[in-house]
Every structure is written in structure tokens, then in C-alpha cells.
Amino acid sequence: EVQLADSGGGLTQPGGSLRLSCAASGFDVGTTYMSWIRKAPGKGLEWVSVIYGGGSTYYAQSVWGRFTIFRDTSQNILHLQMNNLRVEDTAVYYCARGKGYAWGQGIQVTVTP
Amino acid sequence: DIGMTQTPLSLSVTPGQPASISCKSNQSLLHSDGRTYLYWHQHKAGQPPQLLIYEVSKRLSGVPVRFSGSGSGTDFTLKISRVEADDAAVYYCMQSIEHPWTFGQGTKVEVK
Numbered sequence: 247e248v249q250l251a252d253s254g255g256g257l258t259q260p261g262g263s264l265r266l267s268c269a270a271s272g273f274d275v276g277t278t279y280m281s282w283i284r285k286a287p288g289k290g291l292e293w294v295s296v297i298y299g300g301g302s303t304y305y306a307q308s309v310w311g312r313f314t315i316f317r318d319t320s321q322n323i324l325h326l327q328m329n330n331l332r333v334e335d336t337a338v339y340y341c342a343r344g345k346g347y348a349w350g351q352g353i354q355v356t357v358t359p
Numbered sequence: 360d361i362g363m364t365q366t367p368l369s370l371s372v373t374p375g376q377p378a379s380i381s382c383k384s385n386q387s388l389l390h391s392d393g394r395t396y397l398y399w400h401q402h403k404a405g406q407p408p409q410l411l412i413y414e415v416s417k418r419l420s421g422v423p424v425r426f427s428g429s430g431s432g433t434d435f436t437l438k439i440s441r442v443e444a445d446d447a448a449v450y451y452c453m454q455s456i457e458h459p460w461t462f463g464q465g466t467k468v469e470v471k
């Protein structure tokens with residue numbers, strides 16, 4: 247059975263860093279594409295980043311240069327390293343297999359002065 | 360970036376009645392590989408989103424048959440043939456023909 251279990255997140259100040267993790271089971275994160283999508287309070291869904299099986303990565307302009315998506319294939323975990331966080335990054339972050347064929351339960355990230 | 364526009368932004372439906380949501384993109388989502396990269400997600404409060412429809416009209420396994428997608432090029436529609444109480448949610452269209460992937464604003468469906 248395909249499952250995604252995400253962890254990490256929490257509360258930090260502007261300029262801080264957090265790392266999100268998404269442990270996959272039932273498939274290999276290294277052989278498919280994985281994405282991060284977020285939902286900010288009062289806003290709609292927003293795509294954040296994707297990593298493809300071959301390793302290429304893409305980012306939303308709003309996070310480019312601050313966030314890094316990567317994976318640990320030995321542990322079958324997807325990560326999102328978030329640096330220089332801003333108040334506007336406050337959201338529930340979801341990892342997803344591909345374009346949403348499976349989802350993690352969501353991780354709250356709060357950035358507040 | 361490709362703009363995605365959904366209408367209406369909210370919908371109130373009586374159980375058993377149909378519902379329809381429109382999604383328009385500002386450029387064609389038909390790829391040279393012959394596929395059209397338009398998806399529909401359902402998002403209920405407190406839960407992760409759920410992919411309902413991929414590539415315009417293909418229902419994901421386990422999605423009720425009352426959900427259907429149609430359209431081509433830049434104009435797409437999600438239809439619920441007979442709305443049930445469990446269908447109360449926000450529905451989003453999404454394109455992935457190019458990066459950044461972009462979503463419509465979302466359509467909130469209320470079941471009376």
C-alpha cells in the first residue's frame with residue numbers, strides 16, 4: 247500500500263530554517279517524481295516544488311533560492327529544506343507522489359516574529 | 360505562468376442535484392505528447408487533498424463515478440452528477456504542462 251508520512255515543521259521566526267520530511271512506503275521515491283504543495287490560511291493550494299526521478303528539480307518563484315527539495319533513497323524519504331523563512335511561508339505543507347496520486351497528512355509551518 | 364480561472368467560486372447544491380465547475384487556462388494544456396495536463400483535486404477541511412481526475416477525464420481508482428471531467432485545450436469542466444453530503448469540499452483544477460504548476464482559485468461546494 248502506498249503511504250506518505252510527513253514530519254518536521256513547527257514554529258520559527260522570520261529568517262529561520264526548518265526541514266520537512268516525508269517517509270514513503272509502497273514505492274521508491276528515487277524512481278518517481280515527488281512534489282510539495284502548501285495551503286496558507288485563507289488561500290488556495292499552491293505548488294512549491296517537484297523533484298523528478300532523474301533528479302531534476304523545479305521551484306515556485308516565491309521559494310526559489312530559499313527552499314531545496316531532495317531525497318534520501320537509502321531511507322526512502324523526501325525532504326524540503328526551508329531557509330530564510332518568511333511570514334508568508336506560513337502554511338500546511340503536503341508532500342505528494344507526483345501530481346497528487348498520494349498525499350501526506352500535512353505539516354504545519356508557522357513563521358511569526 | 361499559466362493562469363487558471365475557476366467559476367463559480369462557490370456553489371450551494373441540494374443533495375441529489377448536479378453540480379458543475381468550470382476551469383479555464385490562459386494557454387492550451389495540450390502537450391505535444393498528445394496528453395492534456397489538467398487535474399482536479401478535492402480538498403476537505405482538516406484532510407489532505409485528494410486527486411479525483413487526471414488528464415482531463417480519467418478518474419483515479421476509487422473515485423465515485425458521479426465525478427466526471429471533460430474539456431480540451433483551455434476549457435475544462437468538473438461535474439458531479441448527483442451531489443451527496445460527503446461532496447462538501449473545495450475543488451481545484453491544476454495544470455502541470457509547464458512549471459510552475461498552477462492551481463485555480465478553488466470552488467467551495469456547499470451541500471444544503
